[in-house]
Amino acid sequence: MAKKKMNFEEYLKELEQSVETLESGSASLEEMLKVYEKGIEASKKCREILEKAKQKITICESKK
Amino acid sequence: MSSNQAVTVSQLNSYIKATFEQDINLRNLYVCGEISNFKRHSPSGHLYFSLKDSKSLVRAVMFAGQAKNIQFDIKDGMNVVVFGRVSCYEASGQYQIYVEKIQPDGIGSVYLAFEQLKTKLMEEGLFDLELKKPIPRYPRKLGVVTSRTGAVIHDIKTVSAKRYPLCEIVLYPTEVQGEKAENEIVNAIEYFNQKSDVDVIIVGRGGGSIEDLWAFNKESVARAIAASRIPIISAVGHETDFTICDFVADVRAATPSAAAEIALPDAGNIKTMIDDRVNRCDILIQSIISDYTHILQASLDDLHLCGIEAQIDLNLVKVKNLRDRLKQLCSMRFNDCHHRYEVFERQLRLCSEESILRRGFSRIISDDNKSVEYENIKDNMKVRVKMSGGIFECILTNVKKDGETDNGKEKDEF
Numbered sequence: 483m484a485k486k487k488m489n490f491e492e493y494l495k496e497l498e499q500s501v502e503t504l505e506s507g508s509a510s511l512e513e514m515l516k517v518y519e520k521g522i523e524a525s526k527k528c529r530e531i532l533e534k535a536k537q538k539i540t541i542c543e544s545k546k
Numbered sequence: 547m548s549s550n551q552a553v554t555v556s557q558l559n560s561y562i563k564a565t566f567e568q569d570i571n572l573r574n575l576y577v578c579g580e581i582s583n584f585k586r587h588s589p590s591g592h593l594y595f596s597l598k599d600s601k602s603l604v605r606a607v608m609f610a611g612q613a614k615n616i617q618f619d620i621k622d623g624m625n626v627v628v629f630g631r632v633s634c635y636e637a638s639g640q641y642q643i644y645v646e647k648i649q650p651d652g653i654g655s656v657y658l659a660f661e662q663l664k665t666k667l668m669e670e671g672l673f674d675l676e677l678k679k680p681i682p683r684y685p686r687k688l689g690v691v692t693s694r695t696g697a698v699i700h701d702i703k704t705v706s707a708k709r710y711p712l713c714e715i716v717l718y719p720t721e722v723q724g725e726k727a728e729n730e731i732v733n734a735i736e737y738f739n740q741k742s743d744v745d746v747i748i749v750g751r752g753g754g755s756i757e758d759l760w761a762f763n764k765e766s767v768a769r770a771i772a773a774s775r776i777p778i779i780s781a782v783g784h785e786t787d788f789t790i791c792d793f794v795a796d797v798r799a800a801t802p803s804a805a806a807e808i809a810l811p812d813a814g815n816i817k818t819m820i821d822d823r824v825n826r827c828d829i830l831i832q833s834i835i836s837d838y839t840h841i842l843q844a845s846l847d848d849l850h851l852c853g854i855e856a857q858i859d860l861n862l863v864k865v866k867n868l869r870d871r872l873k874q875l876c877s878m879r880f881n882d883c884h885h886r887y888e889v890f891e892r893q894l895r896l897c898s899e900e901s902i903l904r905r906g907f908s909r910i911i912s913d914d915n916k917s918v919e920y921e922n923i924k925d926n927m928k929v930r931v932k933m934s935g936g937i938f939e940c941i942l943t944n945v946k947k948d949g950e951t952d953n954g955k956e957k958d959e960f
Contacts, residue, residue, distance in 0.1 A: 490712060491684040494816075497823050504830035511838050518831040525824045532813050537711040539703065541694070542718040542737065 490531045496524040556636070563634040566641060572632040576658055577604070577643060578651050581624045593620065597628065597643065605642035606630075612646050625651035627658055657756075660763050664790055667765075672772045678796045679777040681809060682745045687714045688809055689744035689776070691734040694719035697752045698781065698802040705806035710813050716744055722751035727761035735770040735778070747774065748805045749791060750781030762789040771795055781805035903934040920947070 500521025579597030591610030629647040692698040720730035780795035792798040799805035909932040
């Protein structure tokens with residue numbers, strides 16, 4: 483299953499959820515390791531998006 | 547005239563006061579006129595003056611509590627609009643306007659219209675806090691309604707580039723003063739709501755006079771802002787300017803930079819938060835692994851306590867002993883076999899040709915190394931004789947077969 487490309491806010495949320503899951507201690511060791519990996523991946527994507535961001539400005543031309 | 551129909555002066559004045567106060571038209575009243583006989587009473591701080599027009603005059607008082615809010619100098623001859631109620635001071639029988647608010651009338655009608663619209667919309671509930679929408683945390687697109695050039699768009703660009711360049715800025719340029727401004731601003735807000743996918747809107751303009759800001763006090767603009775499903779931040783004029791937009795918007799910002807700061811998150815903070823979260827993950831996963839390691843170690847310790855290791859050692863010793871014994875037995879058996887082999891070998895060797903030859907016997911063989919059969923020997927037959935030391939040839943003479951002698955005598959038997 484190909485990974486869906488998420489937007490910044492979604493990656494941030496995934497990082498947040500990873501922390502929560504790790505804190506809850508509710509999963510097995512293998513699952514925890516997967517969650518950790520996912521969280522780190524999400525954090526990398528967030529940093530990447532922020533670093534690469536270039537301001538984009540659009541001007542609407544209204545029909546007068 | 548009859549004296550028992552007469553009322554006292556106090557009764558009369560009291561009645562008159564009550565009449566004034568019951569009249570709904572004499573409450574929440576705006577009156578415009580020119581100031582005259584202005585006096586500020588100290589130490590109380592109350593203001594006493596008259597309001598007049600070309601034909602008439604009315605007394606007025608403004609108590610210190612409200613007077614302290616006045617932001618301009620009141621002078622005789624000035625045209626003003628006052629807001630208050632009309633009542634009667636019983637002791638003097640003097641009716642006067644009890645002024646709560648006062649504004650210069652240079653902008654009198656304008657100010658009036660503003661206040662009236664503000665009241666009307668407030669009563670309709672357009673300013674209610676419950677209607678105010680939250681600003682999204684991570685907007686992907688920010689719509690801006692302001693002039694094409696000018697401080698507002700410039701400041702918004704500057705702040706957003708530094709703070710959160712991730713968000714795309716969509717500018718819908720409009721007039722921000724003059725006749726066309728009102729419609730253009732309304733169109734802009736409707737455009738963003740219907741045809742665009744911005745997450746938040748900033749509506750604003752730079753500072754100016756009350757006339758300059760007037761478009762942002764228009765009812766149509768206010769209603770467009772109220773009807774917007776997208777949250778709107780209002781940034782009109784200077785810090786101290788308040789327009790109707792400011793009241794009906796979801797958030798009011800004192801400056802365009804402040805508006806951008808409200809609309810956009812701080813990338814610096816986000817990076818810190820990400821780092822913090824990553825640290826937390828690291829600590830947590832280490833802790834989890836450590837926990838499991840402890841559990842494992844505890845289990846191993848338990849195992850050890852069962853004496854498993856000791857048992858294993860014991861068995862290892864057993865195995866070693868058995869192996870040694872096996873080796874030993876094999877060795878003995880081997881020696882035994884070897885010994886027997888040697889015996890047989892010796893015996894065999896005694897039977898060997900070499901042994902026999904060495905005992906002094908000789909072997910007679912033919913050319914092809916086969917033993918010569920007795921039946922086959924003849925005189926003058928060449929044979930080979932093998933002795934212990936070697937082989938030589940000889941020719942047989944005087945061959946005598948069994949029973950025959952040299953001279954036909956019988957041979958002695960051995």
